[in-house]
Amino acid sequence: MTEATRRERLRAETEREIRQAARALLVERGRDAVTLRAIARELGITAPALYRYYDSHDALLRQLCDDICADMAAALYADLAAEPSGHVGCKVRAVCRAFRRWALAHPQEFALVFASPRDPLGADQFGSVFLQLAGQLIASNLVATHADDEVPEVLHEDLVRFQQVLVDAVSVHGVQIGEDVLNLGKIYHVVQSWVRLYGHVALEVFGRFPFAVSNPEPMFDSMLDQMLTDIGFQEDDSAM
Amino acid sequence: MTEATRRERLRAETEREIRQAARALLVERGRDAVTLRAIARELGITAPALYRYYDSHDALLRQLCDDICADMAAALYADLAAEPSGHVGCKVRAVCRAFRRWALAHPQEFALVFASPRDPLGADQFGSVFLQLAGQLIASNLVATHADDEVPEVLHEDLVRFQQVLVDAVSVHGVQIGEDVLNLGKIYHVVQSWVRLYGHVALEVFGRFPFAVSNPEPMFDSMLDQMLTDIGFQEDDSAM
DNA sequence: AACTCTTGTAAACACCGTTCACTGAAACCG
DNA sequence: CGGTTTCAGTGAACGGTGTTTACAAGAGTT
Known part of the structure; x- marks a missing residue:
């Protein structure tokens, strides 16, 4: 042993x-x-x-960041596994809520990892969790589709690259998805969802909403509903 | 003298x-x-x-924050004044773009002001700029309206409070607006816009997009279009 | 047993925030 | 004007920090 x-x-x-x-x-x-x-x-x-x-104080802090990301990923996966519903929309909701919950419970960690003007990427850092989840969940959502021409042509190049990142991230976990399933319209909405998710959570953690929100949770849930609608999931379970 | x-x-x-x-x-x-x-x-x-x-190093840092906010507000107002069009949508666009431009040009300042787990609010800090602009611009947008019942009932209490904050912020500058003009549907979309604006800018400044975006500006503009559509402005000038 | 590798120490350096007793000049006042 | 007060600035000191260096002592190897 x-x-x-x-x-x-x-x-x-x-x-x-x-x-x-x-x-x-x-x-x-x-x-x-x-x-x-x-x-x-x-x-x-x-x-x-x-x-x-x-090697240095800074190197130790970087390691700390990695640890935090790993722990957060574990927490998110755990919350995802605890989600009983097989419905994809419910899974997305569960992960997004888990992210918010984690950030609020770990403000210092969140600030260190997500709000430091650091080195270019850190893609493998926190991103992988969302990449894998987003890829899997979207790939399994075969119902709603968006046309590629919904998104401006200037964005295509970047979105195609992100598409590849998603496919790679998912394939690491053994899941293969066709590129036709993950069309640019969906990819674009995934990025937009990340913007909104991160925006809300960061504002809440840093107390930077333009007014004192007494109960941010329903506002977050409301945003989630809108996100899921935009991304193409049915909203018939919005009360969940 | x-x-x-x-x-x-x-x-x-x-x-x-x-x-x-x-x-x-x-x-x-x-x-x-x-x-x-x-x-x-x-x-x-x-x-x-x-x-x-x-009194202390910390007090000096707080003063620094205030200075930064004042400077940013001045920059935003300047960019707003430089916007030739009288169209409200164009003005909103100008201010949002100015915010992104300022944040990208001043990453350290942005991080200090917007991404520290600080004291509860700091509302009078940066917020006032947006509050006044948002209040004025929305008040002058008499065309599109949203029904209050579009937004979940749980949010009404908070949104009403924010409504009052907006009215107060605007009235400081001498402009009076009726509460009926600033209905809850609009208020909700203002908050959502702030979430997306902050989310995109922070992600860009901190390099936390899930993939390397080669040219984030069109993506930002695309998001602005969507925001303005959601908030009720006509999209006929989306090419501007 | 002799040797190397590794993990720790102690001392030192330059920097940090903060306190305190002090100086000297500006401002005030009779 | 002369005396007094106010106050910006000093120098020394305390305990804290990251980091380097020379050195000790145990673990592993041959």
Whole structure:
């Protein structure tokens, strides 16, 4: 079972503790509290020892981002699995709600991952969750279709690339979908849905709605209904 | 002319320089570079001297936020004034484009103001610009109307409050609008527009689109068209 | 047993926010 | 005018930070 040497096990254990301590500091006392010395203090070692595990404070923060994304993905998949309905619209709704719930429950993590003017992409970061889900769910929605000519011609190039990204992301999980199923009209609405989903959640987490919303949840659900309608799902289960 | 005493003039001048230096540091080297000592160094004074002007580093950062918002508001108003068309849809488009342009040109400022898990509101901060514009522009759009019963009943309470906020914001500028003009359907779409506008801009600034968008501008314009259609403006000038 | 590799330490450097006792000049007042 | 108050700015200090360096000591290898 434990093929690793004793030293490797200890190292892995320490690294786990480092991540755990960093995460706890972020959650409990904010981004600025995630300090090499604070982490080391938590583990009962000295700060320079952490350089045996990470090249710099910044590298550790990047690792923290990856951990957060992985955890969020797990939470989203869990909530998706807990969704009893096989109806695709219900699944999309479940994931979107899970995203909002997660963000509200983890504001510091959300801010770190989703709202830092960082390196170009981070595509493999959080995106993969949504890519896979979006690809699968849309591929399984064979009913409603949009014509490609609904979307401006200037966008075609980018949307075709995104189409490929979706197909690739899904195929990693063994599911094959024809490109004809995932036409540009749908792709466009997926992007628009991500804009609205992210927009609402970020505004709520950062408290940047133009007025104090006493009960944002129905507003979110209402937006979800509109999103699903736009994307081509029937709305007959909008009360769900 | 200069009613102020010599000392008051010097103080005001120094405060101006502090803000200016802080802003330059934020723009050129990021949030973490906005340091009391760095600012003082720039002015040729020592760090503790800054405590004669601000209670703490945090207070200075808050002031910086306010400055940024004021500047952004000025930029938006300027772009609005530069819009030749009297058509309301064109004005809305101009302001939304100006917002995107400003955010892309000032990513650090945008991140500081719009994406920090801060104090509850900050409503008077950036919001006022949009509130006034939204109120005025919508009030002047007497053509298209939405029925109140389009929006879920659960949202009415919040939307009525926002309605009042809009009316107040506009009345500060001397414009009076009847509450019947600003019905709940429109209000709801204003909020939804803010969600999409903020969502797209934040995703673009933070590089968090699910794929590399080579040319986001047409996508933004396309979204604007959809927003304006949803909000009730005619789309006959969508090519503008 | 001798050797290397790895994980930790302690000391140091330069930077940070913040406090405090102080100086010197501007402003005020009798 | 002279004395006094107000106040912007200083220098030293405290505890905190990221990071580098030289060094110790145990684990693994031969």
